[in-house]
Amino acid sequence: FQTPEGETYWRLGDPRSLRRVMVRKYRGQVLVDIREYYRDAKTGEELPGRKGISLTMKQFRSLQTLLPDIEVALQQVSRND
């Protein structure tokens, strides 16, 4: 998807999800924003909410590098059922 501002985003989880990953540029810095939107009751427009975090490229790369470790932790936590 593209926002009117030319940012690219995707919905997380399912096609109607209000949680988005967005790639955007803010003050010259490329950011990966993971954020929950909410639907404005009056306009029906989706607006960015309080819950979320903007990762810098460095932090996003770090997250990518950690994926195999995160996977191991997920398996462990899931096993402890």
Added chain:
Amino acid sequence: FQTPEGETYWRLGDPRSLRRVMVRKYRGQVLVDIREYYRDAKTGEELPGRKGISLTMKQFRSLQTLLPDIEVALQQVSRND
């Protein structure tokens, strides 16, 4: 790293970063929490801050699937310098 509560976490970006990815279980649901911590002025302890989001497994899997698309968007945004 392990928290005293047995949650596993990693620091994002650099070893002193206050931003963490954490795998934890909350009310029987496995969550991947990406959150900014802050240092308590009195105790020096790191505490979870307002900025952040807890992804469900489904949302985290969705994020993983989107990584190649995110990569393309990052290249595009970075080129527009």
